[in-house]
Amino acid sequence: MADSLNTITVNGVTYNYDEYMASQNATKKDVNADYISKDTFLKLLVTQMQYQDPLDPMDNGEYLSQLAQFSALEQMTEVADKMENVHSLVENIDTSVLVGQLTNMIGKTVQWATTDSDGNVTVHEGTAKSVSISDGAPSLMVETEIKDASGNTTKAITKVDISTITRVGDGDISE
Known part of the structure; x- marks a missing residue:
């Protein structure tokens, strides 16, 4: 049962986690090998919980640690998205101000x-x-x-x- 914690199921097929990540990284050369998406993380967590030994369940501390990591990942993703929106807004403001200044040149x-x-x-x-x-x-x-x-x-x-x-x-x- 310990090996089942290191698996991932994609489209009904169960893979060894390390082999699956290696194959994903081979097709996506620009992706860092240490990075997994939040969807993959959630699938791994659900798989761990699904296949855990009921007589020897996962340590609560480990479970809480993984949930905390997921929460932090979610917050960082949200912050990055909002920063991208702010960057876009600032660029639009800069362009609007510049256009306003350029219109003062008309006729000159x-x-x-x-x-x-x-x-x-x-x-x-x-x-x-x-x-x-x-x-x-x-x-x-x-x-x-x-x-x-x-x-x-x-x-x-x-x-x-x-x-x-x-x-x-x-x-x-x-x-």
Whole structure:
């Protein structure tokens, strides 16, 4: 009966606990070998209680220790979930504040710099027209004037990453 305490039953098949965990870890290389899920823990505890010798039951201290471990695991899981929710909320607040600040730039002249593959920096200038959010990252939509080879000017909208903005101001800010 002592060996039955080290077993786990999955889909009606009973496995040796160590062999089962080894097979699970072999298929999930990114899972730590010492980690078991709370569902697995509960199944092990129920299996232990189900197959214990009625003449020699499990020690109450051991049972309470396992329940305390499960309770701690459950609380840590809950805290981790809530921390993830708080992190998400803070990111949303940061994005909202940033969008609010970016909307104050609408109608103003902005300068931004780009670097080509050779390391050459080019400074661009245009008028901020709107704020765009793509994949959770805000950017500024800027209207620029483009001159072609014959000297004709056309207007175009350019999506500007806010990390590249170097100056913001009313009127011409070119030096």
